Amino acid sequence: xxxxxxxxxxxxxxxxxxxxVLNRDPVRQALVLSFLGLALALLFTFLQAPDVxxxxxxxxxxxxxxxxxxxxxxxxxRPGDSTDKGRER
Amino acid sequence: xxxxxxxxxxxxxxxxxxxxxxxxxxxxxxxxxxxHPYGERAVRAALSHHTANVIASVNxxxxxxxxxxxxTILFAAVLGTVVLLRQTxxxxxxxxxPAVVRPRVRWFALAMLPFAMLIGLYVIAHGQISPGGxxxxxxxxxxALHLLYLAADYRALERVRPVPLYEIGDAAGExxxxxxxxxxxxxxxxxxxxxxxxxxxxTLSSGGTVILLNAAVGIEVTSGIxxxxxxxxxxxxxxxxxxxxxxxxxxxxxxx
Numbered sequence: 001x002x003x004x005x006x007x008x009x010x011x012x013x014x015x016x017x018x019x020x021v022l023n024r025d026p027v028r029q030a031l032v033l034s035f036l037g038l039a040l041a042l043l044f045t046f047l048q049a050p051d052v053x054x055x056x057x058x059x060x061x062x063x064x065x066x067x068x069x070x071x072x073x074x075x076x077x078r079p080g081d082s083t084d085k086g087r088e089r
Numbered sequence: 090x091x092x093x094x095x096x097x098x099x100x101x102x103x104x105x106x107x108x109x110x111x112x113x114x115x116x117x118x119x120x121x122x123x124x125h126p127y128g129e130r131a132v133r134a135a136l137s138h139h140t141a142n143v144i145a146s147v148n149x150x151x152x153x154x155x156x157x158x159x160x161t162i163l164f165a166a167v168l169g170t171v172v173l174l175r176q177t178x179x180x181x182x183x184x185x186x187p188a189v190v191r192p193r194v195r196w197f198a199l200a201m202l203p204f205a206m207l208i209g210l211y212v213i214a215h216g217q218i219s220p221g222g223x224x225x226x227x228x229x230x231x232x233a234l235h236l237l238y239l240a241a242d243y244r245a246l247e248r249v250r251p252v253p254l255y256e257i258g259d260a261a262g263e264x265x266x267x268x269x270x271x272x273x274x275x276x277x278x279x280x281x282x283x284x285x286x287x288x289x290x291x292t293l294s295s296g297g298t299v300i301l302l303n304a305a306v307g308i309e310v311t312s313g314i315x316x317x318x319x320x321x322x323x324x325x326x327x328x329x330x331x332x333x334x335x336x337x338x339x340x341x342x343x344x345x
Binding site: 050051054055058059062063066067070071073074077 | 142144212220221222224225228229231232235314317318321322324325326329
C-alpha cells in the first residue's frame with residue numbers, strides 16, 4: 001500500500017516538475033511550483049519524513065511562489081516595459 | 090568559448106557524473122530496508138537525552154553545530170536581501186492605494202489567520218516532542234501574518250507588522266543560538282553541548298538545550314521570513330522609480 005502511494009507521489013512530482021520547466025510564463029510557473037511543493041510534501045509524508053514535509057509545504061508551496069509573484073509584479077509595474085518584452089527571454 | 094565547445098564540455102561532464110552516480114546508486118542499501126546503522130544510533134542518543142522527536146535531537150543536540158550553520162545561511166540570505174532591495178537614491182516611496190478585496194477572500198483569510206498562526210506557534214513550541222520545530226513553525230507563523238495582506242491590503246499589514254522589531258528578532262534569534270552554545274562552554278562542557286536538565290520524556294519541558302535552541306531558531310526564522318517578505322513587498326507595492334515615465338530604459342532592461 002505504501003509503495004503504491006510513493007509511486008503515485010513520485011509521478012505527481014515528476015509531472016509537476018516537468019510542467020514547471022516547460023511553462024514559460026513566470027506567473028504560471030509560480031503556481032505550478034506551488035503544486036510541486038505540495039506533491040513533494042506528500043512524497044515526504046509517505047516516506048515517513050514529516051519534518052521535511054512540513055518544511056517543504058511551508059517554503060516550497062507558500063513562500064517561494066509568493067516571492068516569485070512579488071518579483072514579477074515589481075518587474076511588470078515599470079511603465080514602458082511591456083510584458084511581452086519580459087516574455088521574449 | 091564557442092557554443093560547440095560548451096556543449097562538448099557539458100557532455101563530457103554529464104557523462105562522467107552519470108557514470109559515478111550510477112555506480113554509487115548500485116552500492117546503496119536496498120530501498121526500505123530494516124537495517125539503519127545511523128538511525129539506530131540516533132534514536133538511542135535521542136532517547137538517552139529524553140527527546141521524543143529524534144529529528145529535533147539530531148538537529149539541535151547531536152548536530153547542533155550544523156544547524157548553527159544553516160541558521161546563519163538564512164540570516165545571511167535575509168541580510169543580503171535587505172541590502173539589495175533597499176530604497177536607492179533614484180527611487181521614491183509612494184503610499185499604495187487602499188485595495189478592494191472581495192468579501193469571500195476577506196472572510197476566508199481572516200478566518201484562517203488565527204488558526205494558521207496558532208498552528209505555527211504550536212509547531213515551534215512542540216519541536217522537541219512532535220514533527221516540526223523552530224524552522225517549520227517559524228515559516229508557518231511568518232506566512233500566516235501575511236494572510237492579513239490578502240484579507241485587507243498592504244497598509245493594514247504594515248500597521249500590525251513593525252519591520253524594525255522583526256529585524257531585531259532576526260538578529261536576537263541568531264545571537265541566542267550562539268549564546269546558548271557558549272553557555273555550555275561556561276558550564277564546563279563542549280560548545281552547544283546539551284548541559285541543561287533533561288526533564289521528563291515527551292513533555293514540553295524535555296530535551297534540555299534542545300528547547301532553547303529550537304526557540305532561538307523559531308524566533309530567527311519567523312522574524313527572518315517576515316523581514317524577507319517585507320523587503321519584497323516594499324519593492325512590489327511601494328518603491329518605484331523617481332522619474333517614472335521619462336527615463337528608465339537602461340535600468341529596466343537590466344532587471345528584466
